[in-house]
Amino acid sequence: MTRNVRDLAQDLLYLIVLLLVPACLYVVFAVVPTEQRMGVVQRIFYFHVPCAFAAFLGVALCALFSALYLKTRDRRHDIVAHASAELGVLFCTIVLVTGPIWARPVWGVWWTGEVRLTSTLVLWLIYVGYLVLRQNAENPDQAARWGAVVGIVGALDVPIIYKSVEWWRGLHPRVLKVSGGGGLDPAMEKALMLCTVTILLLFLYLLIQRSRLGLLQEQIEALAFAERRAPASAGAAPHPTGARS
Amino acid sequence: MSLFPLPSFAHHLIAAVQETLPPGSFSAETAETVAARPEVAARGFRYLIGAYSAVWTILALYLLTLSIRLRRLSNQVRRLRERAGL
Numbered sequence: 001m002t003r004n005v006r007d008l009a010q011d012l013l014y015l016i017v018l019l020l021v022p023a024c025l026y027v028v029f030a031v032v033p034t035e036q037r038m039g040v041v042q043r044i045f046y047f048h049v050p051c052a053f054a055a056f057l058g059v060a061l062c063a064l065f066s067a068l069y070l071k072t073r074d075r076r077h078d079i080v081a082h083a084s085a086e087l088g089v090l091f092c093t094i095v096l097v098t099g100p101i102w103a104r105p106v107w108g109v110w111w112t113g114e115v116r117l118t119s120t121l122v123l124w125l126i127y128v129g130y131l132v133l134r135q136n137a138e139n140p141d142q143a144a145r146w147g148a149v150v151g152i153v154g155a156l157d158v159p160i161i162y163k164s165v166e167w168w169r170g171l172h173p174r175v176l177k178v179s180g181g182g183g184l185d186p187a188m189e190k191a192l193m194l195c196t197v198t199i200l201l202l203f204l205y206l207l208i209q210r211s212r213l214g215l216l217q218e219q220i221e222a223l224a225f226a227e228r229r230a231p232a233s234a235g236a237a238p239h240p241t242g243a244r245s
Numbered sequence: 246m247s248l249f250p251l252p253s254f255a256h257h258l259i260a261a262v263q264e265t266l267p268p269g270s271f272s273a274e275t276a277e278t279v280a281a282r283p284e285v286a287a288r289g290f291r292y293l294i295g296a297y298s299a300v301w302t303i304l305a306l307y308l309l310t311l312s313i314r315l316r317r318l319s320n321q322v323r324r325l326r327e328r329a330g331l
Contacts, residue, residue, distance in 0.1 A: 041289035
């Protein structure tokens, strides 16, 4: 893909996200019916759940590209893994902020020791640790190696979070897979789909931009290295010539 | 469907923990209260506004820092290229 086509595709993606966000807000606040039991506060759901999907996607991509990095040692894989982890933390932060705001009026508490809440917090801590670890590594190779290991191991928490409402009794409802009826209203389901698509496209856009940042950092390291080498080789070059003459 | 059954003491433990939670910690109990009382619904609206403000503030801050970092690094790459004569 040429640079112009790539830039055009990115701009188009940005434009689509810009159009979809107000559309989502319109659907969530003006179209979707109010949930009978929880009232208006249930509308937090339409961004809380898609952000959780985006966080899981970030973690899954981080694990996938970390594994690819360990196999191929290609720095581009590490750059995508790092970008995915950062976005995973971003969306997990949104989930951890909106969750308690929703829980307070509905459950009567900001936070409980429920497995899904605790395991989500653990996931957030693992990937914040991942970012801190990379920041404190001695060199980029060490950061990539250590990051890859943490990125893969940390992703094991995702199935625990996802299945926790089935494995342990908790306060979180099983909204997406309710057998025998009682699931989401069709209008709510469509709104959730729209918001999920929007958030995932936003995730994709941010992932591209964050990966670009990583590539720029690589370029800077390469250029700085070349600059450091240049005076040394310039100083060393006359020596053999002088020795010969 | 559970992949592995919890031991019975775990169920008792969870039930005991849940009994210690304040009344109305379960959606089925408090949800009706919320719908029945307008002041609770109004309070729900405040929480809704708070949550959406938080979502868009966090995303906007991230976008802002990302664009600042991108611009700074792009400038740095351009300066290094110029210095290297590329």
